[in-house]
Amino acid sequence: MSSVTVFAPSTVSNVACGFDILGFALDGEGDRITASLRDKPGVSIVDIRGDDGLLPREIHLNTAGLAVQTLLEGTAENRRGIDLEIEKGTPPASGLGSSAASSVAAVLAASELLGLGLTNEQLLPASLEGERIASGGVLHGDNVAPCLYGGFVLVRDLDPPDIVSIPVPDDLYCAILRPHVEIKTSESRVLLGGSLSLSTAVRQWGNVAGLISGLHTGDLDLISRSLEDVVAEPVRGHQVPAFHEIKEAALGAGALGCSLSGSGPSIFAICHGRAPAEATVEAMKAALDHASGLASNQIVSVVGGAGAHLVAD
Amino acid sequence: MSSVTVFAPSTVSNVACGFDILGFALDGEGDRITASLRDKPGVSIVDIRGDDGLLPREIHLNTAGLAVQTLLEGTAENRRGIDLEIEKGTPPASGLGSSAASSVAAVLAASELLGLGLTNEQLLPASLEGERIASGGVLHGDNVAPCLYGGFVLVRDLDPPDIVSIPVPDDLYCAILRPHVEIKTSESRVLLGGSLSLSTAVRQWGNVAGLISGLHTGDLDLISRSLEDVVAEPVRGHQVPAFHEIKEAALGAGALGCSLSGSGPSIFAICHGRAPAEATVEAMKAALDHASGLASNQIVSVVGGAGAHLVAD
Numbered sequence: 124m125s126s127v128t129v130f131a132p133s134t135v136s137n138v139a140c141g142f143d144i145l146g147f148a149l150d151g152e153g154d155r156i157t158a159s160l161r162d163k164p165g166v167s168i169v170d171i172r173g174d175d176g177l178l179p180r181e182i183h184l185n186t187a188g189l190a191v192q193t194l195l196e197g198t199a200e201n202r203r204g205i206d207l208e209i210e211k212g213t214p215p216a217s218g219l220g221s222s223a224a225s226s227v228a229a230v231l232a233a234s235e236l237l238g239l240g241l242t243n244e245q246l247l248p249a250s251l252e253g254e255r256i257a258s259g260g261v262l263h264g265d266n267v268a269p270c271l272y273g274g275f276v277l278v279r280d281l282d283p284p285d286i287v288s289i290p291v292p293d294d295l296y297c298a299i300l301r302p303h304v305e306i307k308t309s310e311s312r313v314l315l316g317g318s319l320s321l322s323t324a325v326r327q328w329g330n331v332a333g334l335i336s337g338l339h340t341g342d343l344d345l346i347s348r349s350l351e352d353v354v355a356e357p358v359r360g361h362q363v364p365a366f367h368e369i370k371e372a373a374l375g376a377g378a379l380g381c382s383l384s385g386s387g388p389s390i391f392a393i394c395h396g397r398a399p400a401e402a403t404v405e406a407m408k409a410a411l412d413h414a415s416g417l418a419s420n421q422i423v424s425v426v427g428g429a430g431a432h433l434v435a436d
Numbered sequence: 437m438s439s440v441t442v443f444a445p446s447t448v449s450n451v452a453c454g455f456d457i458l459g460f461a462l463d464g465e466g467d468r469i470t471a472s473l474r475d476k477p478g479v480s481i482v483d484i485r486g487d488d489g490l491l492p493r494e495i496h497l498n499t500a501g502l503a504v505q506t507l508l509e510g511t512a513e514n515r516r517g518i519d520l521e522i523e524k525g526t527p528p529a530s531g532l533g534s535s536a537a538s539s540v541a542a543v544l545a546a547s548e549l550l551g552l553g554l555t556n557e558q559l560l561p562a563s564l565e566g567e568r569i570a571s572g573g574v575l576h577g578d579n580v581a582p583c584l585y586g587g588f589v590l591v592r593d594l595d596p597p598d599i600v601s602i603p604v605p606d607d608l609y610c611a612i613l614r615p616h617v618e619i620k621t622s623e624s625r626v627l628l629g630g631s632l633s634l635s636t637a638v639r640q641w642g643n644v645a646g647l648i649s650g651l652h653t654g655d656l657d658l659i660s661r662s663l664e665d666v667v668a669e670p671v672r673g674h675q676v677p678a679f680h681e682i683k684e685a686a687l688g689a690g691a692l693g694c695s696l697s698g699s700g701p702s703i704f705a706i707c708h709g710r711a712p713a714e715a716t717v718e719a720m721k722a723a724l725d726h727a728s729g730l731a732s733n734q735i736v737s738v739v740g741g742a743g744a745h746l747v748a749d
Contacts, residue, residue, distance in 0.1 A: 140641075141641070141645065142638060142641075143638045143642075144638060144641060144642040144645060145645070277642070277645045277646060277649060278642065279642045279643065279645065279646040279658075279661065279662065280639075280642060280661075285646070285661060287645075287646060287649055287658060289649060315634060316634070317633055317634055317635075318631050318632060318633050318634060319631060319632065319634055319637055320630055320631050321628060321629070321630055321631060321632055321667075322630075324632055324637040324640070324641075324667075325455060325456045325457060326593075327637070327641055328453075328454070328455075328457060328637075328640060328641040328644045329456075329457045329590070329591065329592045329593060330592065331641045331644050331645050331648075332454065332457060332458070332590045332592065332600075332644050332645070332648045333590060333592040333598070333600060335644075335645045335648040335649050335652075336590060336600055336602060336648050336652065339648075339649065339652035339653070340652070345592075345600060348592065348593075348598060349592065354634075354637075
């Protein structure tokens with residue numbers, strides 16, 4: 124095979140109460156990367172489309188490039204050369220796991236191109252390294268793991284990786300509004316500070332326990348009560364224009380819960396059924412339109428789409 | 437009915453990673469309280485047995501008395517008079533929910549005696565108030581709720597109460613060693629301080645999520661990996677003689693996990709099967725005997741026994 128193409132989905136991380144540990148894959152939204160063999164050793168990015176020229180082409184600064192370089196350095200294939208063509212479907216700095224999608228797609232494409240046949244667990248470390256540069260050096264797996272594995276996942280630990288698939292009740296959909304403003308994960312993390320009160324932490328892990336239990340039993344009321352973020356949202360919500368109005372609109376439209384996707388600016392709402400999710404995303408857009416002149420995109424997806432996979436070129 | 441007797445079980449709270457939110461009831465261990473009608477209004481404690489004279493008899497200082505007084509004040513029954521006879525099966529300051537057992541037993545006994553027919557949810561607030569004085573004024577439900585409801589419970593919230601029953605895989609047992617030293621919950625909470633680092637909190641709620649998921653699916657390995665406390669045990673473990681040797685002995689005997697029950701000094705280990713739990717508790721006792729001259733008690737129980745209930749006088 125002289126070239127392969129991989130699709131890797133956009134992801135919602137944190138999922139309200141699960142800061143740094145929970146995330147799920149979206150269906151149909153994501154990045155597409157083609158990896159091709161080339162004559163000389165090393166990794167080269169030959170094209171990036173859909174990023175409005177924002178992403179760096181230098182290998183050590185680009186998540187996809189760095190991820191593939193990390194992968195090759197860890198194998199006997201470090202004399203091989205790979206060209207990468209990147210088609211961004213996940214906008215950078217959107218809060219939808221843009222760097223994770225590129226990192227995972229590139230690593231899986233390289234592994235398949237070279238016939239390495241690596242498992243998700245083996246692909247994870249290089250994918251995480253690629254994404255690390257987008258997070259200000261902080262290693263966290265709540266975008267990379269759901270992007271790679273698909274579905275709804277818990278990242279219980281990263282050293283060593285302990286990735287747990289969590290079941291999702293039938294008919295759970297998410298409505299996502301992405302206002303056209305940029306928030307960098309690395310800057311957003313600084314806002315959180317390094318500590319929190321014990322009572323805040325207890326409330327958060329009570330909600331995490333409730334959400335996981337509700338997902339296992341299909342208890343939508345419990346899921347709804349547990350979709351509360353007392354750690355990141357109170358700080359980061361203010362960064363996103365009209366966040367509180369948009370959240371109120373989503374809950375008013377019947378959503379089970381609503382919070383920031385990752386560090387924002389995208390806002391997700393969990394809904395029971397596709398039609399309610401479509402009504403919710405319209406209500407969210409109307410709230411943004413009413414409060415500001417910002418353009419936006421809307422996404423409706425199942426909660427927990429397929430993970431990264433090969434596609435026809 | 438002129439008198440009723442209620443049994444309320446001892447409980448393990450925190451359960452390693454679930455500080456202030458998780459607990460389970462023990463089978464066969466607990467307090468027994470008889471409530472009897474008396475001629476004049478008010479609550480009186482006519483006898484306490486099994487406490488070595490340690491517990492206060494004054495109503496406003498005694499968890500059982502205060503709990504019943506709170507219950508009566510909240511009903512139309514506040515002119516009735518109740519005598520309480522308390523038989524302690526849960527030693528005070530043992531880390532096994534002694535105050536919760538007395539509080540719950542007394543409230544349920546009073547409710548049944550007066551024919552109030554209150555539900556667990558209605559019995560909870562007065563039970564919590566009774567226990568509050570034992571915790572230095574901090575309201576937390578991770579002993580009271582499992583004591584009242586039985587089984588393994590999550591206290592997602594207390595205002596309003598949100599108590600969630602968590603399933604337990606078949607054949608999950610616990611081994612408990614209670615060294616004969618006292619630790620007061622109220623003093624032990626001060627040791628923890630009021631804040632923690634974000635990275636510590638993230639690790640704890642990753643473990644909480646893993647434990648809840650493992651309990652739902654019966655994944656014993658995941659349960660084992662998740663039974664880690666990075667918040668309270670590092671501080672409180674040093675208060676308990678030979679804690680680290682006892683924990684090592686439990687894990688060496690094959691326990692899935694081991695930590696302090698509540699604020700200690702009791703130490704619990706989760707085991708797969710009754711025979712392994714019995715072997716584990718012997719190993720724990722041997723470790724304590726080897727390291728110190730302290731006497732101890734051993735308990736083996738299912739994880740999640742029955743909640744408080746009426747018994748024959």
